[in-house]
Amino acid sequence: AHPIMVATTPAALAQHCELILISVSRDQDLLDIIEQLLPGLRADNIVIDTSTVSPDTARQAAAVVSTTGAEFLDAPVSGGVEGARNAKLAMMIGGLPETLARAEPVLQTIAARIVHMGPVGSGQATKAVNQIMVAGINQAVTEALAFGEALQLPMDKVIEVISQGAAGNWFLAQRGATMLQGKFEPGFKVALHHKDLALCKAIAEQLGAQLPVVEMTLIHYKRLIEAGYGEADTSALFRQKQELFGVKP
Numbered sequence: 292a293h294p295i296m297v298a299t300t301p302a303a304l305a306q307h308c309e310l311i312l313i314s315v316s317r318d319q320d321l322l323d324i325i326e327q328l329l330p331g332l333r334a335d336n337i338v339i340d341t342s343t344v345s346p347d348t349a350r351q352a353a354a355v356v357s358t359t360g361a362e363f364l365d366a367p368v369s370g371g372v373e374g375a376r377n378a379k380l381a382m383m384i385g386g387l388p389e390t391l392a393r394a395e396p397v398l399q400t401i402a403a404r405i406v407h408m409g410p411v412g413s414g415q416a417t418k419a420v421n422q423i424m425v426a427g428i429n430q431a432v433t434e435a436l437a438f439g440e441a442l443q444l445p446m447d448k449v450i451e452v453i454s455q456g457a458a459g460n461w462f463l464a465q466r467g468a469t470m471l472q473g474k475f476e477p478g479f480k481v482a483l484h485h486k487d488l489a490l491c492k493a494i495a496e497q498l499g500a501q502l503p504v505v506e507m508t509l510i511h512y513k514r515l516i517e518a519g520y521g522e523a524d525t526s527a528l529f530r531q532k533q534e535l536f537g538v539k540p
Contacts, residue, residue: 305331310397313340316483318348325352334360337394341382343367343422343483345490346412349385353411362390365411367418368402369425371479373465379403383421385414419494422487425479426508428462429525436467437532446471462526470526478524485512485521 298304305311305328315321321344328338338356340349340363349365356363364386374380382402384391391407398405408417435458439449450467453459466478488505495502511531520527 300331301327302329302331304328305333305336309335310337310339310394313338313342315342317342317486318344321348321352322355325355329355329359332356332359332361336361337364337390338362339364339366339394339398341366341368343418343487343490344415345494346385346415346419349412349415353386362387363411364390364394365414366398367414367421369418369421371461371465372477374403375401382406383408383414383417385409385411385416416494419487419491422484423491423502423505425462425484425525426488427504428460429528430504430508430511432460432463432467433470433526433529433532434535436471437529437536437538440471440533441536441538466524466526469524470529475520475523475527475529477522478526480522481512481515481525481527482521484525485509485516488512 296307298307301324311328313321313324315324321340321342325338332338336356336359338352338361340352344365346365349363353363353365364384366382366384368374368380368382370380378401380402381404382398384405384407387410388407391405395405408414436446436449440446447468450463450471454464454467469475488509492502492505492509495505511528512525514531515521515523515527520530
């Protein structure tokens with residue numbers, strides 16, 4: 292058995308741990324945790340945030356951490372519940388390469404792929420790219436499967452053959468069968484992806500652009516949240532696609 296110490300406060304945790312991993316839901320949550328860690332941080336600490344927040348928030352957190360001499364990495368992940376459970380996550384890192392080199396042996400216990408993207412904030416910027424792509428894949432897969440269902444095709448065979456072709460993707464393989472069964476257990480929650488896409492929208496607006504897939508998915512997710520599916524897996528979008536063909540789930 293391994294002795295496990297339980298810290299009563301974040302500051303106490305920082306005093307006893309060289310490397311600190313954070314995973315929270317929202318930007319302000321991260322800043323609050325950093326503030327609570329602050330009294331216990333010292334120069335040899337590394338603070339690693341695996342949440343999905345804005346690049347600006349990551350830079351703000353890093354600036355606060357640096358006042359103690361400690362180091363900060365933004366390290367958002369992708370791979371879903373399955374990736375976390377099987378230690379197969381993809382991790383995109385922002386921060387100093389030498390800080391990553393120190394932390395990497397620990398990160399390798401949860402991630403199969405660890406890629407340094409640049410200075411602090413770069414990991415979160417890469418995650419924003421990921422979240423936009425995830426939205427587009429969700430739109431395409433749910434719409435296509437609802438279309439196939441309306442054509443009365445044997446959908447198990449549809450998934451089998453398409454998964455092996457040019458349209459094959461992780462979401463189809465991992466969520467196709469369950470969404471057709473009306474099962475939407477997270478997974479990745481609708482409400483959290485909605486939050487992430489709102490961040491993506493704000494970043495795009497700073498660049499003077501609008502992103503149609505993001506705008507559309509935000510609207511669709513808002514409807515799902517209002518219908519009580521905020522805590523459901525993002526594949527619950529399939530319900531709205533079925534309605535296009537007159538199906539009332």
